[in-house]
Amino acid sequence: MPFTTERLVLRDVTADDVEAIHAYASDPEVCRFMVWGPNTVDDTQAFVKEQLEVLAADEGKVVNKLVVDASGLVIGGAEFRVLSAEHRRGEFGHVYRRDRWGQGYATEVARAMVAFGFDELGLERISATCDPENKASARVLEKAGLRLEGHMRHHLWVRGQWRDSLLYAVLSGDQKA
Secondary structure (H helix, E strand, O other): OOEEOOOOEEEOOOHHHHHHHHHHHOOHHHHOOOOOOOOOHHHHHHHHHHHHHHHHHOOOOEEEEEEEOOOOOEEEEEEEEEEEOOOOEEEEEEEEOHHHOOOOHHHHHHHHHHHHHHHHOOOOEEEEEEOOOOHHHHHHHHHOOOEEEEEEEEEEEEOOEEEEEEEEEEEHHHHOO
């Protein structure tokens, strides 16, 4: 089911989205801080196939959406993952085409992901991580109300080397404070 922000629609992936996703998923600069990519066409096709299978299974633990602007252009993607229903914890991440960076879309979507986790899923804690060198992503998370909780050393093994991550989080009560 799609949902909207002020300027964007977040909708499910369809089989016709391979080219639109590949436009950003194959860009080395876009993928620089991601744990995946840059994608080959086969990688992107496999991702779309996997997303269609996740939608069909409808387990509600992972919500992947494409971010679409007012012109109908797919400008990126966002994922929300329920880490623990019992402990009411979730996390999100997002990625955008390079030609849409710096226009406030990431902050808009991050705020929507936080609202979705609290309002729709009833979570208590929502987290996100970013590479310590990705200053723009860190600013987005802070603008969305997340607080820096720590620097995780050697958190991820990416492209043959260890990568650190910054951990950001927000609690449901933080929104009222």
